[in-house]
Amino acid sequence: MTSPAAAPVPVLVFLDPAFHDGRLADATKPQLMATDQGATRGDGVFESLLAVGGSPRKLQAHLNRLAGSARLLELDIPAEEAWRRAITTAVSEYRRGHVPGAATSDDDELVVKLLVTRGVEGAATPTCWVQASAPGPAGRRQRETGVDVILLDRGYDSEVGERAPWLLMGAKTLSYAVNMAALRYAHAQGADDVIFTSADGRVLEGPTSTVLLAHLETSDDGSGGVRTVRRLITPQLDSGILPGTSQGALFAAAKAAGWELGYGPLEPRDLYDADAVWLISSIRLLAPVNHIDGKEIGTPELRRQLTAELNALYATIE
Amino acid sequence: MTSPAAAPVPVLVFLDPAFHDGRLADATKPQLMATDQGATRGDGVFESLLAVGGSPRKLQAHLNRLAGSARLLELDIPAEEAWRRAITTAVSEYRRGHVPGAATSDDDELVVKLLVTRGVEGAATPTCWVQASAPGPAGRRQRETGVDVILLDRGYDSEVGERAPWLLMGAKTLSYAVNMAALRYAHAQGADDVIFTSADGRVLEGPTSTVLLAHLETSDDGSGGVRTVRRLITPQLDSGILPGTSQGALFAAAKAAGWELGYGPLEPRDLYDADAVWLISSIRLLAPVNHIDGKEIGTPELRRQLTAELNALYATIE
Incomplete structure (x- = not known):
């Protein structure tokens, strides 16, 4: 039995008003509060999209659907531009760290997830983050x-x-x-x-x-x-x-x-x-x-x- | 407008084989991985129960239902005794910190949640924890x-x-x-x-x-x-x-x-x-x-x- 190569560590970028391009966070450490209503009630919305050669595909359609889902759940999420900047940060950081020859490669695939939860119990703002990670082999x-x-x-x-x-x-x-x-x-x-x-x-x-x-x-x-x-x-x-x-x-x-x-x-x-x-x-x-x-x-x-x-x-x- | 008194900080106790009575964790700091499938997919099970004067009510019924829910989701959760010890740790720690006269009081109420997620993406073990917190006033x-x-x-x-x-x-x-x-x-x-x-x-x-x-x-x-x-x-x-x-x-x-x-x-x-x-x-x-x-x-x-x-x-x- 050979053990599979460990998947590269995902890149996490939280949407945070104090960080214009999003706040990079260490995915090897806990980043969510245990009282976050995403974790305790599945109360939130998300999108998964593919970035090819560093370019997110169908980005506007995903941002539109994320906004629509958030409306249905009465979640007040950050403006589209904040998501776009955080996505750019996550994708470029991931490729810098994990994609050999990323500067010239244009056919590498990575999964970009956009996540929104209702936030920590009792708090007024949702928790929002972008995750860039390697696609699984099955797909x-x-x-x-x-x-x-x-x-x-x-x-x-x-x-x-x-x-x-x-x-x-x-x-x-x-x-x-x-x-x-x-x-x-x-x-x-x-x-x-x-x-x-x-x-x-x-x-x-x-x-x-x-x-x-x-x-x-x-x-x-x-x-x-x-x-x-x-x-x-x-x-x-x-x-x-x-x-x-x-x-x-x-x-x-x-x-x-x-x-x-x-x-x-x-x-x-x-x-x-x-x-x-x-x-x-x-x-x-x-x-x-x-x-x-x-x-x-x-x-x-x-x-x-x-x-x-x-x-x-x-x-x-x- | 008066701001309401801040709710007392919950007590978190993670089930962890390295800690016989459960591992106390600081609820004011992030404790969950952003890739935990509880947070990304609502994939897990839970129970909420009341402890009155430090005694969890209907504990066996809740443990039975937790085990039943876990079976339906094919989650392999720790044995009942580990949950009982973690609950005892959470309740006594909460009352020590937050309930004046807890040693003699027997009618204070606190909420005990038992939570199980499918764990971090790619990991083989669920994330399990107990949370003790103050009941909301509405109930x-x-x-x-x-x-x-x-x-x-x-x-x-x-x-x-x-x-x-x-x-x-x-x-x-x-x-x-x-x-x-x-x-x-x-x-x-x-x-x-x-x-x-x-x-x-x-x-x-x-x-x-x-x-x-x-x-x-x-x-x-x-x-x-x-x-x-x-x-x-x-x-x-x-x-x-x-x-x-x-x-x-x-x-x-x-x-x-x-x-x-x-x-x-x-x-x-x-x-x-x-x-x-x-x-x-x-x-x-x-x-x-x-x-x-x-x-x-x-x-x-x-x-x-x-x-x-x-x-x-x-x-x-x-």
């Missing part, structure tokens, strides 16, 4: 190999988000225990990931990703040839899912490349009938789905082709 | 004045707990963002607290409490007099609610005192028809419910009488 591998998925009931019907705002359906909160439990449940069944369904049978999202599917339709082009319509589909937002920043960006790029776009309602049979299905997220990017509940989706060749095509589109983003 | 006040409550849909149907274990319905997890949002929503409506209902219309529980109701039925005693049957009712557990340690202990005491006991299914009209309704929890104890969605429950006199009777029973516990 990069799953982009290549794809994932096997099981469908799990998330318990809510698809209309609950509209009628019950206190359920925080559109917010990316720190209360992720159920998402983590669903992933453990999938791993125990030999699967890699989960697609949640609603109590009324709709396709929702993954615990940490958005569901995408592709349909190819061939038709007569009117002059004796064959025309292929490529359609990219995702569940509708009002079913109580998180708006995917990667899905949003990919849809815009796909539309420009001639794809047609569609928005659910989707049912499991739509997944089984698709030519390809992906889980898309900011760090792992496009993970092609090989099997859902043991049934193969499309064919290996079709999945490979379509994944390559969408990866090429995704690479043009920002 | 003690609401025991006397009662609370106004609104009903809010929790989105789940009452059978989801049985069919979807990954939703962790029976675990007291750190992912409390929705519970906190429901309370904020209630406060914004001018209410004090919430009773959750299921998507199929069943009465469930409060965000941090169990629902109890009382029915008095008078009947002929067979010899010309009147017999009053006192019945204490709570929603059935298999509807996906947390087993209440206070409800459990009070039920046992009430049974011994001649009350009849009942277990739901309950619907909102059962609440409106009750002679009294309470939210019961370990810190606030019995909070009589004055109004639900604006409708008065029972009468002030009946609420007062029955609350006094149940408080007397509750005082006999442990």
Whole structure:
């Protein structure tokens, strides 16, 4: 048994009015109060994004979603510019310390998390920080190999988000225990990931990703040839899912490349009938789905082709 | 404007194999790593209990429930004896520092929280600690004045707990963002607290409490007099609610005192028809419910009488 190389120490930058570019903090030492409501109640919001060659991808979309989540939780967070400066500090500090040749390299990947908690019990201000760290190996591998998925009931019907705002359906909160439990449940069944369904049978999202599917339709082009319509589909937002920043960006790029776009309602049979299905997220990017509940989706060749095509589109983003 | 007296500093005791009675830590300094999965994902479990005059109440019931929650989240937590020793350390240290005359006083109240997180990202062991702190003033006040409550849909149907274990319905997890949002929503409506209902219309529980109701039925005693049957009712557990340690202990005491006991299914009209309704929890104890969605429950006199009777029973516990 060889022990794996220790992951590089993350870089932490706290948002702090006394430090214009954020306050660097030692990630090898405790930095959070034990009474912080992030730790005691999962009461806060976050974002995870990828920086490639030192450039955060889809930064504005992530800042917008962070602000939206904070509004839903009534958290008064620092202005966007303060986040941008702290992110720059975290990324450049991480690359200076951990990425050999960072000054010239432009394809290294690092994970940037933006975190907000309701702060220490009794305090009036949230705790806000940025963390830069190395991506885990699984995500990069799953982009290549794809994932096997099981469908799990998330318990809510698809209309609950509209009628019950206190359920925080559109917010990316720190209360992720159920998402983590669903992933453990999938791993125990030999699967890699989960697609949640609603109590009324709709396709929702993954615990940490958005569901995408592709349909190819061939038709007569009117002059004796064959025309292929490529359609990219995702569940509708009002079913109580998180708006995917990667899905949003990919849809815009796909539309420009001639794809047609569609928005659910989707049912499991739509997944089984698709030519390809992906889980898309900011760090792992496009993970092609090989099997859902043991049934193969499309064919290996079709999945490979379509994944390559969408990866090429995704690479043009920002 | 007078500034309120600062709350006494909590006492923190971490469970640590190197410290037999737990490791005392300074609560005025950061003690948690920023990469702790409690803080980044609400991934952990907890208990809150009351210590009166230095004696933790219903300690075994809380330790049992903590162990049950940890099992549901697949967290391997320290043995009960380690928790008991850390609790003793925290309570005695808090009283030594903060409770004048603690050596002879036996009616001071303090809140003891037991916390478990999945630990630092990549580490194999959970982070476990005990916190002793002063109760907030609201709980003690609401025991006397009662609370106004609104009903809010929790989105789940009452059978989801049985069919979807990954939703962790029976675990007291750190992912409390929705519970906190429901309370904020209630406060914004001018209410004090919430009773959750299921998507199929069943009465469930409060965000941090169990629902109890009382029915008095008078009947002929067979010899010309009147017999009053006192019945204490709570929603059935298999509807996906947390087993209440206070409800459990009070039920046992009430049974011994001649009350009849009942277990739901309950619907909102059962609440409106009750002679009294309470939210019961370990810190606030019995909070009589004055109004639900604006409708008065029972009468002030009946609420007062029955609350006094149940408080007397509750005082006999442990």
